[in-house]
Amino acid sequence: MCRFILDRFDRSTSEELKVTHEAISNNLGARRESITDASKKLQSAGLLQCRRGYITILNRKALEEIAGECYEVARIEFDRM
Numbered sequence: 001m002c003r004f005i006l007d008r009f010d011r012s013t014s015e016e017l018k019v020t021h022e023a024i025s026n027n028l029g030a031r032r033e034s035i036t037d038a039s040k041k042l043q044s045a046g047l048l049q050c051r052r053g054y055i056t057i058l059n060r061k062a063l064e065e066i067a068g069e070c071y072e073v074a075r076i077e078f079d080r081m
Helices: 002-010 021-028 032-044 060-067 069-080
Strands: 048-051 054-057
Touching: 002 021, 002 054, 002 060, 002 069, 021 032, 032 048, 060 069
Parallel strands: none
Antiparallel strands: 048 054
16 A cells, blocks of 8 residues: 555645555455555654545655565666666
């Protein structure tokens, strides 16, 4: 989920990402309830701010650390292309 959010923000010009938990769950092949639970944990940790249909990153560096090296590899490859 962290990588998905970071990827979408990298391709956006906005400070907010307009996306629902249902849309994220459909893209990731996960249950919407699981996405809601994960977003609550990320909000509690101070990494994201979520409100109905919108996500704002509050701590990008920490979110990137959670996403792991797969995000960094994908970002570098996207930039290269």
